[in-house]
Amino acid sequence: xxxxxxxxxxxxxxxxxxxxxxIARDAASRVGISIEDLTSLYILDSIKGLGPxxxxxxxxxxxxPCDACAHPDLMPIKGKRGDKxxxxxxxxxxxxxxxxxxxxxxQILAAAKLDAKILSYAHAAYPPTLYESSYPVPIxxxxxxxDVLQERNTVACVGSRRIxxxxxxxxxxxxxxxxxxxxxxVSGFALGADSIGHRTAWQRNGKTICVMPGxxxxxxxxxxxxxxxxxxxxxxxxxxxxxxxxxTASSLTLRKRNxxxxxxxxxxxxxxxxxxxxxxNAYRFALEQRKGIAIFAPxxxxxxxGNTAIxxxxxxxxxxxxxxxxxxxxxxxxxxxxxxxxxxASLGMPQS
Numbered sequence: 645x646x647x648x649x650x651x652x653x654x655x656x657x658x659x660x661x662x663x664x665x666x667i668a669r670d671a672a673s674r675v676g677i678s679i680e681d682l683t684s685l686y687i688l689d690s691i692k693g694l695g696p697x698x699x700x701x702x703x704x705x706x707x708x709p710c711d712a713c714a715h716p717d718l719m720p721i722k723g724k725r726g727d728k729x730x731x732x733x734x735x736x737x738x739x740x741x742x743x744x745x746x747x748x749x750x751q752i753l754a755a756a757k758l759d760a761k762i763l764s765y766a767h768a769a770y771p772p773t774l775y776e777s778s779y780p781v782p783i784x785x786x787x788x789x790x791d792v793l794q795e796r797n798t799v800a801c802v803g804s805r806r807i808x809x810x811x812x813x814x815x816x817x818x819x820x821x822x823x824x825x826x827x828x829x830v831s832g833f834a835l836g837a838d839s840i841g842h843r844t845a846w847q848r849n850g851k852t853i854c855v856m857p858g859x860x861x862x863x864x865x866x867x868x869x870x871x872x873x874x875x876x877x878x879x880x881x882x883x884x885x886x887x888x889x890x891x892t893a894s895s896l897t898l899r900k901r902n903x904x905x906x907x908x909x910x911x912x913x914x915x916x917x918x919x920x921x922x923x924x925n926a927y928r929f930a931l932e933q934r935k936g937i938a939i940f941a942p943x944x945x946x947x948x949x950g951n952t953a954i955x956x957x958x959x960x961x962x963x964x965x966x967x968x969x970x971x972x973x974x975x976x977x978x979x980x981x982x983x984x985x986x987x988x989a990s991l992g993m994p995q996s
Contacts, residue, residue, distance in 0.1 A: 668749045671756035676767050682748035684709035685764060685783050687741060691732045698729065699782040700775070703765040709782075713737070747888075751785075754889040760860060761786040769793055771908065778933050779907035781886040787860045788875070788882035792851045795828040797978050800905050802923045803837030803915030804947060811916035811948075814940050814965060815840050818913065821970045823850030825978075830855065830908045832901050833872075833883075835865060837915045837923070843871060846878055853908055856885040857901040858893040884908075902926045910977040911936030913963065917950030924950050936977050938963040 665679070672678045688694055688702075688709060698721055702712050705720045712718055716733035719726055755762050763770045763784040771793040774780055786793070799822055801815060819829055819841055828851040831838040845852035854875060858864050860883055863872035875881040886904055887897055902922065906912055906929040914937070917923035927950070930937050941962050942951035955962050963969055 664749055664753065667756075668752045671752055675752050675755040676761040676763055676769070677752070679745065679748050679752065681709050681764060681766075682751065682762060682783070683741065683745045684713045686744040686747060687713050687736055688782070690744070691729060691736065693725065694729050694732075696780045696782060697778070700765070700780045708766075709764070751888050754861065755785070758787060758861060758889070760889075761790065772796060773798055773910070774904075774907055777907035779903055781904065781907075783886065785860050785885045785888060786882060788854075789851075789879055790882065792828055792853060792880060792882040793884075795851060795853075796910075797825070797827045797974075798830050798853065798909045799827045799974065799977060800830040800909035800912040800926065801837065801841035801915060802831055802902070802905065802912065802926045803917055804921055804923065805834055805836035805838075806947070807836040807840065807916050808947070811940055812837075812840055815913075815915045816844050817965055818915075818963075818970050819844040819850070820848055822974055823848040825971060825974045827974060827978075828853055830905055832857065832898075832905050833864070833868060834922075835867060839868060839871060842875060842881070846875060846881060849880065851880040852882075854881065854883045855901055855905045855908065856883055856887075856893075857897040858885065858887055859889040859891040860885050861889045864893045898922065899925055903929045906930050906933050906935055909935060910980065911938065911973070913938045913940075914951065914954065915940055916948055918947050919949045919953050921947075921950050924953075927954060936973070936980065937961045938973055940964075 668679055688699060701720050707718045713733065713736065716730040719730050719733065721729060751762060761769065763786055764782060765775065769790040770784065773796055801819060803811065807815070815837060822829060823845055829841045829845040830853045831841040833842065833854045833856055842852045842854055856864060863869050875883070886900065902925040906926055912926055912930040912935055914923050914927055927937065937954070937958060939951045939954050939961050941964060942948035942955060963973055
């Protein structure tokens with residue numbers, strides 16, 4: 645029987661269909677999260693300033709989402725910021741959270757229908773690389789091979805949707821080498837460089853993590869429908885999103901997708917990009933998150949102006965397919981100890 649809790653009071657239940665609740669409760673164990681916990685996470689997400697790091701602090705202190713909503717004083721963050729968060733949580737106790745609870749029910753039902761999972765920190769399959777990053781999203785929607793999420797050797801391959809020769813061939817070569825070295829390939833499922841990374845890993849019988857800019861109930865972009873189907877059937881691929889089922893992609897979610905790609909990865913290879921290309925967001929997030937950075941050598945084309953800009957700041961980031969350079973960079977990534985550094989953090993090659 646449900647406890648009388650701020651998020652599950654009789655008032656909050658009146659507008660929920662009992663049959664839907666029963667089905668969602670039955671599906672919760674398969675999906676990986678209860679109605680109450682998912683609702684609590686939605687409440688925490690509604691609190692201004694309570695981002696992934698604050699949610700992680702709660703988990704590290706043994707505070708469950710439901711307990712944080714019911715007992716704001718358990719919030720471990722100190723100072724004025726902690727006071728503001730606790731004040732907002734207290735105010736949230738008086739609100740009617742019917743809408744958030746119904747959202748949780750609908751999301752659990754959608755996940756069950758798609759044989760998908762909804763992971764919180766408490767789930768054993770929550771990826772350790774993501775949890776240890778500076779962007780540990782508290783809710784992760786997942787379809788595909790859960791075991792791929794446990795890979796610690798991960799490298800992102802991103803770049804232009806209109807990637808051209810020789811950059812496309814260089815990327816295929818790099819991904820082949822990375823798969824042989826035991827790395828999972830992380831990318832954003834866009835056309836061009838992203839698709840080359842995922843497809844090459846699949847064809848090489850490697851592992852790949854597809855970070856999506858919308859809900860996992862539909863492929864984006866729709867032009868990648870066949871690749872989507874192939875990877876859903878492949879035992880070495882997993883699709884992830886911080887966005888709920890039914891959410892469509894937008895310029896904002898595409899940017900968030902790039903941040904999540906970097907969070908999943910030990911290092912980021914920008915294959916080919918103009919200075920205004922979306923892949924440059926991944927470069928900036930890599931700097932912010934102190935991840936390894938590599939690029940292929942730019943040429944005189946405007947479509948490699950991003951590579952040129954990065955090379956001007958980080959000459960050691962230029963990666964060539966000579967004398968085992970790919971393997972050496974991958975080895976540095978796998979052996980690097982990620983620590984806070986001053987200045988520009990880890991540049992092209994993380995210091996071991």
